[in-house]
Amino acid sequence: MTEPLGGNLSRLRQLNTLAVVHALRRQSPLTLTEVAKAANLSRPATEEVLRDLEAQGWVAQVDPVAGSMGRPARRYRFRADAGHVLGVDIGGHTVRAIVADLDGELRHSERRSVSVAAGRAERLRVVDKVIAECLAGAGLTGADLWATTVATTGFVDADGRVVLSVGLPEWTGVHLGEHVSGRVSGPVLVENDCRLAALAETWRGVARYAEHVVYLLAGLRTGAGLVIDGRLHRGFARAAGEIGALPEMGWIRAQEHLRGWSGAPAGTDPDEVVALVFAAARDGDRGALAAVRRYVRDLSIGASALVLALDPQLVVLGGGFSRSADVLLEPFHRELEKRCVRTPEVLPSALGDDAVALGAVKHALDHLEQHIFDPGNGLAAPEPPQRP
Amino acid sequence: MTEPLGGNLSRLRQLNTLAVVHALRRQSPLTLTEVAKAANLSRPATEEVLRDLEAQGWVAQVDPVAGSMGRPARRYRFRADAGHVLGVDIGGHTVRAIVADLDGELRHSERRSVSVAAGRAERLRVVDKVIAECLAGAGLTGADLWATTVATTGFVDADGRVVLSVGLPEWTGVHLGEHVSGRVSGPVLVENDCRLAALAETWRGVARYAEHVVYLLAGLRTGAGLVIDGRLHRGFARAAGEIGALPEMGWIRAQEHLRGWSGAPAGTDPDEVVALVFAAARDGDRGALAAVRRYVRDLSIGASALVLALDPQLVVLGGGFSRSADVLLEPFHRELEKRCVRTPEVLPSALGDDAVALGAVKHALDHLEQHIFDPGNGLAAPEPPQRP
Structure with a gap:
């Protein structure tokens, strides 16, 4: 067995380095013996890799546990604070931001209102x-x-320009990638908000176990985000998820059944009426229940089209109206059963208003995984990656 | 650099073997020097791997080229005839079968009519x-x-049982996997026919370059097959693509506009009327053109829902009616443009009636790639794989 290894050794060394990083990211802190076992490497090889990673700033030694018996073994942890990511959600009424470290641990969040x-x-x-x-x-x-990652309503191109926003017309044409790039280092990604909310559900929400998910943004507008084979589906030109634009799907008129409810005091802002309808429906008001039924019926036509086309494991009901899941969920599920060949599970989102910003954080982390922690790329000392 | 390699060497040897097999499958015959270069291996390592592969029956030496100068170099080819796959298409009117070798070279095909x-x-x-x-x-x-691979209309479970066939009601419940398993060795896969036609288009049809494809089966029934990220999309429980079951999509009634055309001689079988409508439309008959327009309009509602949801690069118009693409394509494209945020390219299928059986062959080959020619699995001497 005198196999000439050629270029394979440095490749092997790279794989070993990433095996150690992945082991420490899965669980920290670990002793040298534990790292070697988790990375499936010899002890001397692990020691060499750890020494390099520590010198580069990727790994730190952890102080020995006080009170432990004998000479305590050195323990290592991945330095998740070597870098940070930012998720920004630009909505019609609110702008949110969340900062997280490389392990997705949230460090801080902020929000401010803005007039629609x-x-x-x-x-x-x-x-x-x-x-x-x-x-x-x-x-x-x-x-x-x-x-x-910056989340926005509408159809965004690969450059980070909003090609079309129906919800915020003045937003069409804005070059969000360029604008935010002036304020932060590293790459700036711009992505559709429904898609990021779907991603958040697969990360920290109710869709963690699912590979195929239809996420519905049910609120003053209706939208969809698709997860297919565990990945966010963008489509060929990033225009996927816009099924609501087809009038036959019912999503254009759906919320009007709620906004136009006649039971609200005269002069109430139609956007405010919605909360009143849900409250009245909860109290058994017949008119309100009928309005909710009409809304659910229209919501379910587009939802059924997506379910029939994609056969997801799970439909997540998200968006502002998901707070009224107690009123919506049961009739919604019934409508899906009437229309679908196989009815998937339906769960309300539990991430509340942070879903989109959380998804933006996850999207930024995924970008780093792909470009920094992937076997295809080497691992240099920690510093912000160059803009593409 | 005294890196202990442990279990890595036999893994390396496996990867080298597959690199040689892949090189010879891409291009054959090759000399030893050419194989080493294509597989990115040293000459001695390549020689050892080739010797083993030849002994196992995967590789054969090719007779030297007559008339070549000097002592001709030995040349090697992958033995694609070491094994074969079968694709069967069970349609309403016809049953087709195609046999191909491991490189997808077609060896023989047969067909027989059967009453609907x-x-x-x-x-x-x-x-x-x-x-x-x-x-x-x-x-x-x-x-x-x-x-x-056996192709059938309807929704098939992972076991190879037809759960529901609307097109052929007597077919619901038939255990095709079990039936065909009695007649052939190796695994028997059962798959929906629209899906396999879509796969065929990405293999030998008009969708070869596309990663996101909506395939429309336009014929006496209307169906869809989806290719997402270069892969056939089945969904969670293999029920994907059934969007036509939703009445709002127009596909249930679409073909009735053609079958019900009043311009055909009284007593003509409605299925036969369709060819007459297309011929009359081609000749400029107003009534026929109107019927085609109504058909195209309904076809395009469901098609637009899929395009808006998935943003494919390409829509393939397949099925029996694709023979009349000269009449259908232009109005169909116009209807999509009216409804979609981004209109993809639309191309008629060029595979004709063989699309489904070809897709079945490709599906069987893909199964072998995954289970035999994949780096995750060793490469044993060629013989039919065991049933799962």
């Missing part, structure tokens, strides 16, 4: 403020960020 | 006959097969 009627410049000013406050709250600056 | 009104036993007898004739035509027996 705000112009583009005003909304961008609020975005800047929320980002600055969120970084300051975490004790960081933009230079500490390794990746940022 | 045939009972289950009669249809299965035709299936048996076509399989036997196809194998005989290729000079093989069932024992030579390494994998078989």
Whole structure:
């Protein structure tokens, strides 16, 4: 067996390094013996890799446990605080931001209201403020960020430009990637908000176990995010999930059944009426129950089209209306059963208003996994990756 | 650098073996030097691997080229004829079968008509006959097969049982996997026919370059097969693609606009009327053109729902009606443009009636790739794989 190894050794060394990093990211702190076992490497090889990783700043030694017997074994941890990511959710009424470390541990979050009627410049000013406050709250600056994801309504191109936003017309054409890039280091990714909410559900929400998920944003607008084979589905030109644009799907008119409810006091803002309908339906008001039924019926046509097309394991009911899942879920499930060949499980989101910003954080982390912690790439000393 | 390699060497040897096999499958015949270069291995390592592969029956030496100068270099080829796969398409009117070798080279095909009104036993007898004739035509027996895929209309479970067939009601409940397993060696896979036609298009059809494809079966029934991220999309319980079951999608009534055309001679079988409508539309008959327009409109509602949901690169118009693409394509594209955020390319299938059987062959080959030619599995001497 005198197999000439050629270029295979440095490749092997790279794989060993990543095996150690992955072991420490799964569980920390670990002793040398534990790392070697978890990474499936010899003790001397593990020691060499750990020495390099410590010198580079990826790994730190942990202080010995007080009171332990004999000479305590040295223990190692992955330095998740070597870098940070930022998730920003730009909604119609609110802008949110969350900072997390490389392990997805949340460090700080901020939010600010913005009028749905705000112009583009005003909304961008609020975005800047929320980002600055969120970084300051975490004790960081933009230079500490390794990746940022910005979530927005509408159809976004690969460059980070909003191609079309029906919900916020003044938003169409804004180059969010460019705007935010001026404020942070590392790559800035821009992504559709429904898609990121779906991703958040597979990360920290009710869809953690599912590979095929239809996420419904049920609120003052209706949207969808798709997870297929465990991955966010974007489509060929990032326009996937826009099934609601087809009038036959019922999503354009669905919320009007609630906004137009006649039981609210005259002069109530239609957006406010919705909460009143749900409350009245909860109390058994017949008119309110009928309005909810009509809403659910229209919501379920588009939802059934997605279920029939994709056969997901799970439908997640998210968005603002998911707070009224007690009123919505049962009739919604019944409508799906009427229409579908196989009815999937339906669960309400438990992430509340943070779903989109959480998804943005996860999306930024996934980008780093792919570009930094992947066997295809070497592992250099920790620093913000270059912009693509 | 005294890295202990432990279990890594035999793994390396396995990878080297597969690198040689992949090199020879990409291009054959090759000299030793060419194989070493294509597999990115040293000459001695390549020689050792080739010797083993030849002894096992995976690789054969090719006779030296007549008339070449000097002592001709030995050349090697992958033995694609070490095993074969079978694809069977059980349709309403016809049963087809194709045998191919491990490189997907087609060896023989057979077809037989069957009445759409045939009972289950009669249809299965035709299936048996076509399989036997196809194998005989290729000079093989069932024992030579390494994998078989059977295509059928309807929703099929993982065991190979038809859970629901709307097109062929007597077919619901038939255990196709079990039936065909008695006639061939190796695993028998059963799969929905629209899905396999979509797969065929990505293999030898118009969708070769596309990662996201919506395939439409446009014929006496309307169906869909989805390719997402380069892979056939089945969904959680293999029920994906059934969007046509939703009445709002227009697919249930679509073909009735053609079958019900009033321009055909009284008493014509409605299924026969369709060809007459297309011919009359081609000649500019107003009534026929209107019927085609109504059909296209309904076809495009469901198609738009899929396009809006998935944002494919390409829509393939397949099925029996795709022979009239000259009449259908332009109005169909126009309807999509009206409804979609981004209109993909639309191409008619060029595979004709063989699409489903070809897809079945490809599906069986993919199964072998995954279970035999994958780095995760060793490579034993060529013989039919065990049933799962």
